[in-house]
Amino acid sequence: MIINTLGPIATDSYQAAKQYQQKHKNIAIKLHHDFMDILVHLNLYEGELLLIPMAYQNENGKSLGDFHYQMIENMKLIDCFLTDLDPLVVLKNHSMAKFFYTHPATLKIAQCYNEDLKIKLVSSKFAAFQNYLKNGRMVITNQKNVKRLKPDEEIIKIIHSKMSWCVYQIGGN
Numbered sequence: 742m743i744i745n746t747l748g749p750i751a752t753d754s755y756q757a758a759k760q761y762q763q764k765h766k767n768i769a770i771k772l773h774h775d776f777m778d779i780l781v782h783l784n785l786y787e788g789e790l791l792l793i794p795m796a797y798q799n800e801n802g803k804s805l806g807d808f809h810y811q812m813i814e815n816m817k818l819i820d821c822f823l824t825d826l827d828p829l830v831v832l833k834n835h836s837m838a839k840f841f842y843t844h845p846a847t848l849k850i851a852q853c854y855n856e857d858l859k860i861k862l863v864s865s866k867f868a869a870f871q872n873y874l875k876n877g878r879m880v881i882t883n884q885k886n887v888k889r890l891k892p893d894e895e896i897i898k899i900i901h902s903k904m905s906w907c908v909y910q911i912g913g914n
Contacts, residue, residue, distance in 0.1 A: 744908070745779050746792040748772025751867040751886065757824050757906045758792050775864040780808055783815045787912035791816065795905040798845040800862045805907065820908035827883040829866070829900040834878055836893035841879040842869040850881055850900070 744761065747754035749772060758770045768790070773779055777799055779791055797805040809818070829847065831854070841858040843851040844866050851860055858878055863869050866882045873880035884899065 742768050742790060743771050743786075744768050744790040744792050745771050745773060745786055745911075747776055747865055748774065749867060751883070752865050753824075753826050753883065753904065754792065754794065754865075756827070757794070757822075757904070760824055761792060761820075761822065761906070761908065780812065783812065783911050789911050790819075791909040791911055793907055793909070794846070795821075795907060796846045798848075800845055802845070809907075816909040816911055818907055819910045822906050822908075823903055824906060826902050826904050827885050829881055829902065830884045830887055831897040831900075832873070832880050832882065832887060832894060833897050834873070834891065834894050837876060837878045840872070840877045842872045842877045843881040844869055847881045851879075854879065854897075 744758055746758045749755070755770070755772060762768045762770060776793055776797060779786060793805055795805055831850070839859055841851055841854070841856060841860045842863055843860060844864070845862050847866070848860070848862065856879060861872065863872055867886060869880050870882035870886040873882070887896070890896070
């Protein structure tokens with residue numbers, strides 16, 4: 742059985758899939774660039790599983806709750822479980838300007854900072870960090886992505902959280 746989720750291996754989704762795989766030995770993990778790659782092509786994954794966080798939200802503001810009901814004929818919720826997330830960090834580079842990178846699910850956290858920055862939404866917290874390294878002033882990412890701080894960088898906040906994960910059977914009810 743294949744379980745489809747967000748990649749790369751640096752994502753919380755991959756770590757959750759590994760945890761699920763430990764309890765379900767016959768599971769192979771397939772990583773995708775974006776959950777929308779899966780959700781808009783469900784017919785390609787019929788008979789497979791989808792692992793998605795309860796807090797999922799895409800760039801257009803659609804949440805897992807929206808997709809749950811929109812796709813109710815094509816996906817069946819079969820399992821849920823809880824994990825500890827890698828701590829989130831709000832990181833600031835004082836020498837860069839313009840952009841605050843974040844995942845749509847953490848947008849509300851980003852909006853709490855009164856910075857005159859353009860918020861850029863990306864597909865994962867790992868992707869947010871990769872973009873931040875190029876031209877970002879601020880980012881919300883996983884703590885494990887930050888190997889060491891540069892002289893102009895500062896960790897503004899560390900946030901500890903858990904996540905509930907939903908496992909769907911793809912292919913109708």
